Amino acid sequence: MKKKLAAMFLAALMLSSVLAGCGGKGGDSTPSPDSGTAPSDGDQTQTAPAPETSSYPEKDLTALVYWAAGGTTDTCVRSVINAIPEGMLDKNIIVSNVAGGSGLVGATQFVNSSADGYTIGVLNCDLVLNHALGNTDISSDQFIPLACIEQDPYLFLVPADAPYDTFEEFVDYVKANPGTISIGDTGSGAVPHLVYTVLNKFLGLDMKTVAYDSSADSVIATVSGECDATVTAPGAAAGQLEAGTLKAIASSGAERLSAYPDVPCMSESYEELKDMNILSWIMVVALKDSPSDAVSFLQEIFSAAATSDEYAKTLSDFSFQPVPAMDNAAMLAFVADQADYYASVLG
Numbered sequence: 001m002k003k004k005l006a007a008m009f010l011a012a013l014m015l016s017s018v019l020a021g022c023g024g025k026g027g028d029s030t031p032s033p034d035s036g037t038a039p040s041d042g043d044q045t046q047t048a049p050a051p052e053t054s055s056y057p058e059k060d061l062t063a064l065v066y067w068a069a070g071g072t073t074d075t076c077v078r079s080v081i082n083a084i085p086e087g088m089l090d091k092n093i094i095v096s097n098v099a100g101g102s103g104l105v106g107a108t109q110f111v112n113s114s115a116d117g118y119t120i121g122v123l124n125c126d127l128v129l130n131h132a133l134g135n136t137d138i139s140s141d142q143f144i145p146l147a148c149i150e151q152d153p154y155l156f157l158v159p160a161d162a163p164y165d166t167f168e169e170f171v172d173y174v175k176a177n178p179g180t181i182s183i184g185d186t187g188s189g190a191v192p193h194l195v196y197t198v199l200n201k202f203l204g205l206d207m208k209t210v211a212y213d214s215s216a217d218s219v220i221a222t223v224s225g226e227c228d229a230t231v232t233a234p235g236a237a238a239g240q241l242e243a244g245t246l247k248a249i250a251s252s253g254a255e256r257l258s259a260y261p262d263v264p265c266m267s268e269s270y271e272e273l274k275d276m277n278i279l280s281w282i283m284v285v286a287l288k289d290s291p292s293d294a295v296s297f298l299q300e301i302f303s304a305a306a307t308s309d310e311y312a313k314t315l316s317d318f319s320f321q322p323v324p325a326m327d328n329a330a331m332l333a334f335v336a337d338q339a340d341y342y343a344s345v346l347g
Helices: 007-016 072-082 099-113 124-135 167-176 191-203 215-224 235-245 292-305 309-317 329-347
Strands: 060-064 093-097 119-124 143-153 155-159 182-187 208-211 229-232 246-251 279-287
Touching: 007 155, 060 072, 060 099, 060 155, 072 119, 072 143, 072 235, 072 292, 072 309, 099 124, 099 246, 119 124, 119 143, 119 292, 124 191, 124 229, 124 279, 124 329, 143 235, 143 292, 155 167, 155 208, 155 215, 155 235, 155 279, 182 191, 182 215, 191 329, 215 229, 215 235, 229 235, 235 246, 279 292, 279 329, 292 309
Parallel strands: 060 093, 060 119, 182 208, 182 229
Antiparallel strands: 119 279, 143 279, 155 229, 155 246
């Protein structure tokens, strides 16, 4: 059987879709056991290699994506599956999209599935934010990271004909027209919404938001004039930026994106935002109690895929930043750091 999704389907997806939602830099330190987000060393350390007698996998696998098809998470998951090197997997991985509730509908389905190693899920910035907001009891210590597949700052996007060309001009316009600017996002539990929360809180802005099922939808809404701006991971708007229907006037990270070096960080413009470093990031995960041979096998194939030249080219083609190799401990530490950051912003 074919080991991964058909390349023809992936190519069609990439050509026909503007992408959807959530990056950062993981350290090598072990996460604090009392952080409330990452488990202790004994819970989710790197799994030993699977025994030679293991027969896993004996059937096709399912990858649950908690957002609509065509979005950043969906595209990255499908792309990394497609990049699994030949010969490492002789089964199919079938992607199932379960959108709704800023990812909580699909995440709930995942944690309620059997921990048998045959269902793969996603842990990303939105899910960790929802836990920090108290919107869900689902936390990162219920998962075992397999690979980090995306890390990017967000771009702040407006229509090409908008009456402002810089982030400062946009802020001045919002202040002069309070309550009239509508921003497309993927719901109050999604990290793009956190960007607007920070801007309203620290710059005294008054913007309203409109929730969409994916960043792809919010990008299209901004192009059509249905909303006045949006914040997305760079890949979600690469096609529209290239076509000239949107313009990027700022990014949400601490450093400029390599693909858009002329787009300033919001932190460069205002002292009130000097600590801003809001990132989009995605990991593929297994459930915590999955069999060790399955976890070891999945970590091996997804790590190989995430660091492959094929996947690196996919990221580059859609203006995503390169994803550094991260082992299990580094991924856990990164998640814990992100959770602490969300708590500090929301506090």
